[in-house]
Amino acid sequence: MRKLTKQNMDLSCYLRESFKKEDIKMSFFKKHIFICTNLKKEGKCCGKESLPHEFIKELKDKIRTANLTGKGGIRVSSSGCMGRCEEGPIAVVYPEGEWFNIQDSQERQKIRDIIEFPHQKMS
């Protein structure tokens, strides 16, 4: 097999070929929860009420308490608009790509359960 060098490949191809398949498949975080906090001047948006911000803080506290930060753990991030404003305030959990309306207390509980039981499959 020909050895890869920067000289014989363009940079993007070099980087792509340099990753082992296992590196690409593995996620840094076991779960990554995005909660929209976007504010729009007009129309429905997720960030008008304090709920998304309070929920993010609650989840981050839970993750810290459960010692689930960093690689292999759970990350919560606030996000900009995810294009589902009418259904908001909205959240999505990866790698599953499952969506939640956090206005609903049962939906919020499902996200809390992800932190409580991170090894369980999501329904």
Ligand code: FES
């Ligand atoms: S403002 Fe939250 S999805 Fe658009």
